[in-house]
Amino acid sequence: MQPLIKAALAAVALTLVAAPPAEARRPRHHSVAPAPVPSPPAGPQDIKFAQFIQDFRATALAAGITPATYDLAMSGLHRAASIEALNASQPEFVKPIWSYLDSAVSPTRISDGQRKLAEKAQMLAGIEAKYGVPREILVSIWGNETDYGRGNGEFNIFQALATLAYDGPRAEFGRTELLAALKMLQQEHLDPKQMTSSWAGAFGQLQMLPSTFLKSAVDGDGDGKRDLWHSSADALASAAVEVSSDGWERGHGWGYEVRLPPDFAYEQASGDLLKSIADWSALGVRTIDGRALPADAEQAVIYIPAGRRGPAFLAFNNFKVILKYNNAVSYALAVCTLADQIAGRPGIQAAWPRDEQPLSQDERIAMQNALVKLGYPLEKIDGILGRGTRAQLRLYQKARGLPADGFPTMQLLAAILVEVKQKGL
């Protein structure tokens, strides 16, 4: 998987989770066929798209795609304006992690997952034994990606990837994945019209990218085909290969919720600082029930995704492996905590700071600009309060004797703006 691109897509996907659930996104059947709409005349973008389809042929052929395969997939394609809109969108508000988890780990999602775990017990046991990835983690990824196969995406994968590839911010990603999708078509003898995907080219029940298919896909049900759209065994086994090759440690958990002491130095909960369990214990970290941390030879990091007023998590290497599947802490937490609950373990106990208002795009940019003016450099002013901005925010907080949790709140933004004004910056 390509972590940076996955991260960028995850950021967009996350901010678009205000979109309706997978089920609602599926096209409705119209009882009356709509009247045919005449095509508008081709504009400059259409001409650019047609030129791309023609030019990319040489690239594909040089990579071993036959002319027949290329034409089968690519002839007659039009760019998708709806994908271009998604590709260019700048979210006004980023959904807070608690709202994201409310829908990603809903009671229905948990009970559906428990039913899948029971229905497919034998198949899942086989996959778990072979690849070492716990069945509840695989079922949880399945639930998070497509609500257990209910929403595989309804774009044509070649149209989606060609639209990303011909122009715009994901052109390089689109070209790599388009080439991989063509290879997949050629290897697997598929019908290109049946190859559906999300707008970003992820396809099948586990929403794999074509490049990941080429690397990790296996025939889970033994019918001689690798069909990640229709065979849940193929999709789940292929995801297990990917998670395993990303470094999942067999027999080990992802981590668990912890309780931090009131005097905790929050800058240590950056998600990057590895310490031994003994060291975290010595700093006063306890299980959520207040007991001593269970002994473990592996080092761990601590996350506080909603700052010091929200839950805290101790995370091992396996949590980082889930981040490789999709590089957003909210996604990895959804996968890991849904898996826990599918397996009958408790969910998150501590309350989220639901009274915190999310910052708008303008407010996020104002926070970044103000940090830079105060001497906290950032690579980009883009309104994305990711790892870099949060690290600078922690330094800002620490220098002013504030709890350095790096969590951007309205209150913090106000304090930063006041300081900028007072200093005449």
Ligand code: CA
């Ligand atoms: Ca198969």
